[in-house]
Amino acid sequence: MDQKALQFLNLFSISLLTGYLTAEYVWPFIKRRLWNRSSIQRRLRHEEELSYGALHPDEISTGFEDIGGNEEAILRLRQLTDLLLAPPTNASRLLHAPSGLLLYGPPGCGKTMIARALAKSSGVRFLSLNLATIMDKWVGETEKYIEALFSLARKIAPVIIFVDEIDALTRKRGAGEREWSSGMKAQLLTFWDGLQSDRTEGVIILGATNRPQDIDEAFLRRMPVQIKIDLPGLEQRAAILRILLEDLDTPDVIDVDLIAEMATGCSGSDIHEMARRTVLNTTLSKTIPDTESFLTELDLLQSEKINCRRYI
Ligand SMILES: Nc1ncnc2c1ncn2[C@@H]1O[C@H](COP(=O)(O)OP(=O)(O)OP(=O)(O)O)[C@@H](O)[C@H]1O
Ligand SMILES: [Mg+2]
Structure with missing residues (x-):
């Protein structure tokens, strides 16, 4: 074999090896980095989007003085929120109030009003989760949105995350359910548990619904305090x-x-x-x-x- 053919063979095998190494190790590494970066950017974008809906207590116009009746429900909610927002030092772990509360009852009886007034009177931000926006997201994007919701809540705590019509988001899971929907629910449960396990203080999830019977057991368990806001007497x-x-x-x-x-x-x-x-x-x-x-x-x-x- 002459010198030129040997050189060509060498070059060829070096390029082959380089190509293989790039495809096998370098490209996946770059892809991962790019993906991570875009994933962080997407989360931050969602956080920004969500933060527009986060009201400072001074921006909330509804106060308890605007609400007729419901004194008992309001008193209970206020006591629980106080406990959640400022748990007594050295208190038993059992005294930790649950991070999820549910308001249920017929339409037009003041659930949304009470939630807003609660945030105002407790002096915490009110972050309302718009279900239409969540449902509108692309597959895979919903999970990012939920991740952004919880990371934003941690940043701006103390905060009440208000999920109106929570049944639409947490409907009983079952066969035939779309994959994105069950993925989204699993994600929601995971982040919700994260609040509990790392003892995040100052984040309260307040759900409201007309149809508590449609809510999945797993979500109901995370909202053990369920307060009925009934038709007024x-x-x-x-x-x-x-x-x-x-x-x-x-x-x-x-x-x-x-x-x-x-x-x-x-x-x-x-x-x-x-x-x-x-x-x-x-x-x-x-x-x-x-x-x-x-x-x-x-x-x-x-x-x-x-x-x-x-x-x-
Ligand atoms: N207890 C109340 N005191 C004063 N106004 C009330 C009361 N309940 C309802 N309203 C009036 O009804 C409107 C609707 O109330 P709100 O949106 O809080 O009801 P809701 O229970 O959240 O209904 P839905 O289940 O349809 O979301 C309020 O803007 C307010 O004008
Ligand atoms: Mg409402």
Whole structure:
């Protein structure tokens, strides 16, 4: 074999070896580095996105003074949050309050209001998790989003992570479930447990739902304190109405107790809607809102609701 052929063979085997080493070791290493970097960047991007929704307590306009009734539920929630946010030093581990709480009950009865007011009164941030945004993510992106949620919560603690309509996110797992959905739930559970195991202080997960029966057992177990926010009773309806009428000039011509009595079965949201319509209509007709005008709107609202249910 002449000199040139030998040189060519040498060069060829060196390039072959280099190619092999690059493909086997160098490229996977670079790929991993690039992936890690983009993964961190994605998490940070999600954190930033989520942080826009994190309200400082001073930015929250709802306070407990705006909520009619529910005194017991509010008292219990306040005691638990105080304990979670500032556990007594040297206290037994058993005294550690659970990091997850659940508010459940019919729609329009004040669950979201209470959650916001709780954050305001405790002086902690309120981080509301928007389910539509989560569901909207690409496969694989949802997990990153959840990771970002927990890492942001740790950074800005003390914070209440509020998950409205939590049943949509934590529905019972089962056969036929989409892979991304079960992956997302597993991820959520893992991060949730992380809070407990590393004793993260100042992060409370507060869920709210109309359908507690749809929530997976595993999630219910992580929200052992479950507080019912029910339809308001007579006194509570009157209290809600009084709060709503506070800034009207003519509260004396309105028989709040009678309206509250006639509003049996109405939620706080219905009472709000009745009052809103009454004030709107009387303003348009340049009349003064009185008991009669409230009762007329209440009648209309109730028959609308009956018709709407019949249609469904
Ligand atoms: N206890 C209450 N005191 C004063 N206003 C109330 C009360 N409950 C409900 N409302 C009125 O009803 C509206 C809706 O309440 P909220 O959104 O908190 O209900 P919700 O229980 O979270 O309903 P959903 O289950 O549909 O999310 C409030 O903005 C408020 O105007
Ligand atoms: Mg709500």
